[in-house]
Amino acid sequence: MEPPPARRCHRVMMAKTTISRRTLLTALAGAGAAALAGCDPAAPTPAALLPDPLLVEVDGGLGVLRGTERQAAPHGVATADGRLVYASAADGADTAVWRIDAGRGTASDRVRLPGRWVPQTVSADGTRLALTTEGVSATKQRPAGRDVTPVLIADAGGVRQRLQLPGNVVPEAFTADLAGLFVLEWLPPDAPDRYRVRVVDLATGVPGPLFIRDKAPVPSGAEEEMRGDGRQAVLAPDRTVLFTLYTHQPDHQHTRDRISGRPGSDVHAFVHTLHLHQRWAYCVDLPHPFGEGAADGHAMAITPDGGRLYVADLGSGAVAEISTEELTVRRTATFATGAGPAFAAADNERLFLGAGAAVRSVDLAGLTVAAHRPVGEPVTGLVLSGDGSRLYVGQRAAVAWQDPDSGGELGRAAVPGLRGLHGVSA
Template sequence: MTANTTFSRRTLLTALAGAGAATLVGCEPTPAAADPLPDPLLVTLDGGLTVLRGTDRQRIGAGVATADGRLVWTAAANGADTDLWRVDAGRGDASERVRLPGRWVPQTASTDGSRLALTTERLSATGDRPAGRAETPVLIADAAGVRQRLRLPGNVVPEAFTHDLAGLFVLEWLPPAAPDRYRVRLVDLATGVTGPLLTRAKTPVPEGAEEEMRGDGRQAVLAPNRAVLYTLYTHQPDHQHTRDRISGRPGSDVHAFVHTLHLEQRWAYCVDLPHPFGEGPADGHTMAIAPDGGRLYVADVGSGAVAEISTEELTVRRVATLGAGSGPAFAAASAERLFLGAGTVVRAVELAGLAVTAERATADPVTGVLLSPDDTRLYLGQRAAVCWQDPVTGAELGRAAVPGLVGLHAPARPA
């Protein structure tokens, strides 16, 4: 699975204003824009996934990566069939190609990168709704080839594997022929049977009580321990959580929430976000998780709101308002700071007080924000370039031209 990112390039219309924040200028164009990258990065170019390594470019093409960017599965048509192989993004090594009968598209990888679900067309768990259909062909594969063929009844989109690889979480779209809502279900890969998830109390969800969602799945973030997947949803008219349907209470007027999916224990739970989350554009929302996995931060640059969620309690601990802006939003978090990029501004937010400590202007709209594995470099994707700064001072440390850059995925660490 991958963490979804919106890569549009609308310019920031309103300058982000944080009280007491220092204004710094970073990532301005330089005449010689060929600095070698200190860390290999997995990025998206116009032609698909690519690893930037020093001054080299390793083009991988269309495919899906693990959330940590270590492994990438990619496929290419070979006559009426499909060639499949896996790339270690950190090292650049590729596995032997295996032939899959028929035409298939990589859809989602297991968190360890050992298993892959493929579909006959590209689908998205955090994108547009699929076309209507009565059943969905799914192929499960690994580096040796086909492990299992499934023809799942209904209109489903594979989202994630269970931690033990025995199950596949899917989004089931309803009604199948003309979908307008969806629910999360679990496919038992031994039997091919689809059923409901568990509640947070680890009891089966009663029939008729599964929550059905409408709206936009904006972004997915995997916990550092790879056990929990957090997905941010916005614009949820007439949505009612499982806990409300079981209790019989009416749902609250919530426009955004974080869907928490436990990949080991197979339960799901939704953390509601308060007003004004979800009322602005979906691409203005973003989230990042702290390195220890204990805190999840959700930001809406349209309103300036930032929420801190306790991942142990699954509650919103704090909400702060930083000042409104606009444009597609991106985030990365260290133990001490949250970095938010939108339009031509990057903000450093000190986590102890959820306060802006610096604003940094960029020459072009930001298309991605990443921290190096040691947190000593902040990478910014821009139009046809990647630059990197000192996260504390904002000083520019280097800049590399990357024609065709669409967005940043993750540091490409060896598997």
């Protein structure tokens, strides 16, 4: 069975994923899929040609928008930069998997995997896929109790490894050399209420601790155990470091505090930094009031040069600048508060923050608000084009693109069922 050609109407029957990065995607259903595909003559059509290919979240799944074309990715999971998407579908008692190049719109041949599997995470380079029998978001969901977790490692050619990992684990990311798999190990396995990050040696299938920042292994018993909400994950532009924002962490102690015996600070949010090459982890604490408000009022964006990471809590109006080299908070500022889910995008001079029916432009030199722009409808996502000349704003059933300097709308396309924007696909 071959996937439909890229430049063809797709009536793909697919039965919400949050971006970040890595949520279980269920099938799009009925009208939503037909509207996304753009094949139903009664469905709304785009009012303008999209200048860039976009990877988006629609009701129940992922979709690729290119020009006037719409391509569906059933049960899809994407690379963190949105370039590649792995989609899957039941094939009798087995699972068919194929890879979509979101920028070009092309799809690989389908590969048949024995048994029923759900794509869980993709390597940063897009060549490896980890699948589980129960898809669970690495940042948003808690798995059901279990003592053993089946994991399948595959690529465009088929199965590479089948693992039976002890305990209750959720694949999060591959190491850069593809020899290891970072997982969240949930504890206790039969009634999970907290988790720790471990790395599985894919040659042996044996899980072990990470390293601390000086590259020494974490001593037994000193691994961080986390509770609370993982809000968003951002991959560094050079694909070496994964940053994940966590909020609401009662009774949490960082590894560095457990090793030193210090009690640690009373923080409610931090950025978990995972080095995919060197396999170490480090947490950057965020000051009060981060983490005390709603998790979805927080958002994070990294500059294209990779040097600065910005975290915003629009519920309190707080913004923090983190040096990705020093892994410290360098500056903070407080702006007017915003209501509803927050979204962020950044270039090297500006930070764009969206919440409610407005987008703010923040000047990074002074960390001050340069403009406050109403957009008419609640924002569901913000993405900058690769050249920085267009700011895409997700809304209820459409995506609009603006001039980032003036805020003037340059175009708009109807996208029925749109829930969020994942990224621009080069």
